[in-house]
Amino acid sequence: GENVEQHPSTLSVQEGDSAVIKCTYSDSASNYFPWYKQELGKRPQLIIDIRSNVGEKKDQRIAVTLNKTAKHFSLHITETQPEDSAVYFCAILGGGKLIFGQGTELSVKP
Amino acid sequence: EAQVTQNPRYLITVTGKKLTVTCSQNMNHEYMSWYRQDPGLGLRQIYYSMNVEVTDKGDVPEGYKVSRKEKRNFPLILESPSPNQTSLYFCASSRWTGGYEQYFGPGTRFTVT
Numbered sequence: 001g002e003n004v005e006q007h008p009s010t011l012s013v014q015e016g017d018s019a020v021i022k023c024t025y026s027d028s029a030s031n032y033f034p035w036y037k038q039e040l041g042k043r044p045q046l047i048i049d050i051r052s053n054v055g056e057k058k059d060q061r062i063a064v065t066l067n068k069t070a071k072h073f074s075l076h077i078t079e080t081q082p083e084d085s086a087v088y089f090c091a092i093l094g095g096g097k098l099i100f101g102q103g104t105e106l107s108v109k110p
Numbered sequence: 111e112a113q114v115t116q117n118p119r120y121l122i123t124v125t126g127k128k129l130t131v132t133c134s135q136n137m138n139h140e141y142m143s144w145y146r147q148d149p150g151l152g153l154r155q156i157y158y159s160m161n162v163e164v165t166d167k168g169d170v171p172e173g174y175k176v177s178r179k180e181k182r183n184f185p186l187i188l189e190s191p192s193p194n195q196t197s198l199y200f201c202a203s204s205r206w207t208g209g210y211e212q213y214f215g216p217g218t219r220f221t222v223t
Contacts, residue, residue, distance in 0.1 A: 006152070032209040043200060043214040044153065051209075089152055096160060097168055098143065098208045100153040 002027040002094040006101025013080050014109055021104045023090035024072040032093040033066055033073045038103075039086045047088075048075070080108045112137045114215035116201050122221045123191055131186045131218050133201030139213070141204045142184040143168065144176065146197040147217075153200070159184055160207060191222045 003026045013019050023033075034049035050057045050064045050073065057064050061080075066073040077084055085108045090101040114135045123129055135142065143158035145168075155168030159178040173195055175187040184203075188195060198219050202212040 009150075034211070036212075043216055044212075045214070046211040049211070091153075093207075093209045096158060096166060096208055098155055098158070098212065099169065100145075100155075102150060102152040 002030070002092065002097070002099050004090060004092055004099050004101045006090050006104060008104060009102065010105045010107070012107045012109065015080060015082060017080055019075075019077045019080055019084070019106055019108075021075045021088055021090070021106075022072060023074070023092075023101050024070075025092045025099075026071065027092065027094045027099075028068075028071065030092040030094050033064070034091050035064060035075050036089045036091065036100075037086045038089065044089060077106075080106075082108050082110050084108050112213070114201055114203055114213050116199075116215040116218050118218060119216060120219050122223065124223055125192055126190045128187070128189050129191065130188075131199060131201075131220070133184045133186065133215060134182050135184075135203040135213070136182065137203060137205075137213065138181065139203035139205050140181070141206060141208055141210070142178065143202050143208070143212070144174070144184070144186045145200045145202065146170065146195075147200060148197050156186070156199075158208065191220075193222045196221050 031052040036044040037047045038044040063076040144156040145153040157176040159165045201215040204210040
C-alpha cells in the first residue's frame with residue numbers, strides 16, 4: 001500500500017538557520033502534498049501544500065519542493081525563529097486516503 | 111465561527127464498554143475523517159467519508175465503526191474498546207475530497223483500562 005517516510009524524526013537548529021525536512025512516498029498516483037504544523041498540545045494546522053503540477057511553492061519563510069520522478073518532497077524553513085518549534089507532518093493523498101509521515105520534531109534554539 | 115468540534119475531549123473507559131465520540135463541522139464540508147495519533151507513528155487515518163452515506167477505510171480501521179447520516183456529523187464508534195485503542199483522536203473536515211486543507215478538531219484523549 002501507500003507509504004510515506006519522513007526524515008529526520010528530530011531536528012535542532014539555531015535561531016536564524018534553515019531547516020529542511022524530507023518525505024519520500026511510494027504511490028506514484030499521489031497528486032496532493034500538504035505539510036502540517038502541530039504545536040505542543042494543539043491540533044495540526046496546514047502551513048503549505050503543493051500539487052503535482054507544480055515543482056515549488058513559497059510562502060514567506062516557508063517553501064515546499066516536489067520531485068515527482070524521484071517521489072520525494074521537502075519542507076524548507078528559512079530564518080528559523082523560536083515559534084517555529086513544533087512537530088511537522090508531511091502527507092500524501094492516495095485514492096481518497098490521506099497518509100501522514102511519522103513527524104519531525106523541530107527545535108529552534110534562541 | 112468555522113469550526114470542528116469533538117466530544118468528549120477526555121475519556122477513560124474500561125475494556126469492552128461501547129462508546130461513541132461525536133464530531134461535527136459547520137463549514138458544509140463534504141470530506142470528513144478520523145485519525146489517531148500515537149508517539150512515533152504520526153497521524154494514521156481510521157476512516158474517511160467523501161459525502162453522506164459514503165464511508166471508506168483508512169489505514170487502521172480495525173476495531174472502529176463510523177456513520178455519515180448527515181453532512182455535518184461523523185461519529186466514531188468503538189464497539190468493544192481495547193487497551194491498544196488508547197490514543198489521541200482527531201476528527202477533521204475539508205471541502206470536496208481529501209485534497210484540500212484539513213480542519214482538525216481539538217482532539218479527544220481516550221484511555222482504555
